[in-house]
Amino acid sequence: MQVSVFGLGYVGCITAACLAKAGHEVIGVDVNPEKVAMVNDAVAPIVEPGLRELLAEVVGARRLRATLHAEEAVSNTEMSLICVGTPGRPNGQLDVTAVDRAGREIGYALRGRTEPHTVVLRSTVLPGTTHGVLVPALQAGAGPELGTPRVAVNPEFLREGCSVRDFTHPPITLVGCDDPATASVMRSLYEGVEAPFIHTPMRIAEMVKYVANAFHALKVCFANEIADICASSGIDPQDVMRIFFMDRKLNISEAYLRPGFAFGGSCLPKDLRALIAAARAADVSVPLLSSIWPSNEGQIRRQIMAVLETRKRRVGVVGLSFKPGTDDLRESPLVTLVEGLIGKGLKVRIYDRNVSIARLIGANRRYIQEEIPHIASLMCDDLEMLLAHAEVLVIGNSSPEAALALAAAGSRHTVIDLTRGSVLRVSKTEAEG
Numbered sequence: 001m002q003v004s005v006f007g008l009g010y011v012g013c014i015t016a017a018c019l020a021k022a023g024h025e026v027i028g029v030d031v032n033p034e035k036v037a038m039v040n041d042a043v044a045p046i047v048e049p050g051l052r053e054l055l056a057e058v059v060g061a062r063r064l065r066a067t068l069h070a071e072e073a074v075s076n077t078e079m080s081l082i083c084v085g086t087p088g089r090p091n092g093q094l095d096v097t098a099v100d101r102a103g104r105e106i107g108y109a110l111r112g113r114t115e116p117h118t119v120v121l122r123s124t125v126l127p128g129t130t131h132g133v134l135v136p137a138l139q140a141g142a143g144p145e146l147g148t149p150r151v152a153v154n155p156e157f158l159r160e161g162c163s164v165r166d167f168t169h170p171p172i173t174l175v176g177c178d179d180p181a182t183a184s185v186m187r188s189l190y191e192g193v194e195a196p197f198i199h200t201p202m203r204i205a206e207m208v209k210y211v212a213n214a215f216h217a218l219k220v221c222f223a224n225e226i227a228d229i230c231a232s233s234g235i236d237p238q239d240v241m242r243i244f245f246m247d248r249k250l251n252i253s254e255a256y257l258r259p260g261f262a263f264g265g266s267c268l269p270k271d272l273r274a275l276i277a278a279a280r281a282a283d284v285s286v287p288l289l290s291s292i293w294p295s296n297e298g299q300i301r302r303q304i305m306a307v308l309e310t311r312k313r314r315v316g317v318v319g320l321s322f323k324p325g326t327d328d329l330r331e332s333p334l335v336t337l338v339e340g341l342i343g344k345g346l347k348v349r350i351y352d353r354n355v356s357i358a359r360l361i362g363a364n365r366r367y368i369q370e371e372i373p374h375i376a377s378l379m380c381d382d383l384e385m386l387l388a389h390a391e392v393l394v395i396g397n398s399s400p401e402a403a404l405a406l407a408a409a410g411s412r413h414t415v416i417d418l419t420r421g422s423v424l425r426v427s428k429t430e431a432e433g
Contacts, residue, residue: 012083074109092277107141161325176205262333316390
């Protein structure tokens with residue numbers, strides 16, 4: 001199948017590369033010439049395990065290329081997947097400007113076309129957005145002769161750090177559309193994916209993604225609050241939670257139930273705000289969802305206080321992205337922690353290998369340079385430099401570098417492990433090797 005993918009950010013890049021790997025001919029579309037050039041050169045615009053090798057394979061085989069021109073992509077494909085960003089506004093509502101723009105561009109490219117073309121929305125949007133924003137945008141771009149476009153909703157369930165595997169082995173393949181013919185086309189697209197195929201109305205498909213992300217956010221805070229209670233009684237929270245999630249009959253996933261630090265990233269904070277804003281607009285009370293933010297922010301304040309209570313001034317933080325295996329700094333709780341410590345006058349240094357790479361070649365380079373240059377200047381090139389500076393060693397996530405830092409820490413270091421013991425500790429010999 002010939003497919004165009006609009007938006008070469010995180011979801012779009014993974015989607016385009018994995019579909020090309022499955023044998024489809026894919027054209028990526030983005031307004032950013034740097035991203036287009038990177039994909040065409042088989043250079044990953046994001047840090048993601050396995051993506052660099054995957055891009056080299058599919059670009060080399062000429063199954064994936066990228067362009068700045070929507071009309072070129074649409075005219076050469078049977079289907080367009082919209083994977084553009086839907087960032088949150090300060091009031092929590094979604095900004096769907098990019099969805100509207102992509103819809104208009106696709107619609108314009110469809111003018112005068114007689115062959116069927118399926119438009120699929122993979123971006124995370126609130127219920128009603130496809131009918132209320134995308135369909136009118138398509139019609140505005142194409143003009144009255146378009147009629148009712150063939151549209152589907154296909155939410156992604158990708159976790160940063162393991163998204164290539166998640167694409168080919170998702171929990172479900174969820175498709176929301178109004179007619180069996182469109183569902184059949186979507187079945188063909190994902191023919192090689194081993195997962196239950198679920199065909200549902202659009203609004204249900206849109207809502208499922210928010211329910212999933214809201215529940216994941218809730219699970220993180222739930223585990224951390226339990227861990228706080230355990231700590232007050234001298235109980236190991238890892239042992240408690242390990243036994244707790246052995247009960248799989250009630251559909252509990254252990255992925256988000258390990259005690260650790262606060263949640264962050266590009267999905268959970270934004271989507272939780274959007275869901276709460278939608279409920280508020282409908283005058284629906286959601287006290288449980290609304291209570292997640294104070295709990296999450298409390299985890300950050302608690303760890304800032306833990307550092308301050310050491311009465312030491314030089315702090316080394318291992319990890320800055322919101323989770324290991326990624327360079328994503330958007331709404332990272334570790335960025336908030338570092339900013340809080342700097343604000344208290346502490347001398348902070350940071351080591352995160354993926355963020356260091358992103359400063360040089362990653363798609364997050366501009367974000368680092370423009371949004372947090374004061375933090376970027378505190379980055380260390382290696383662990384030795386960090387350990388030499390630090391009196392307090394803060395372990396931010398469970399990366400391999402964190403394990404090495406723990407093994408190399410000396411008696412002069414006060415260690416604050418935000419992962420609550422989930423880092424795999426290595427021996428001194430391994431650390432030295």
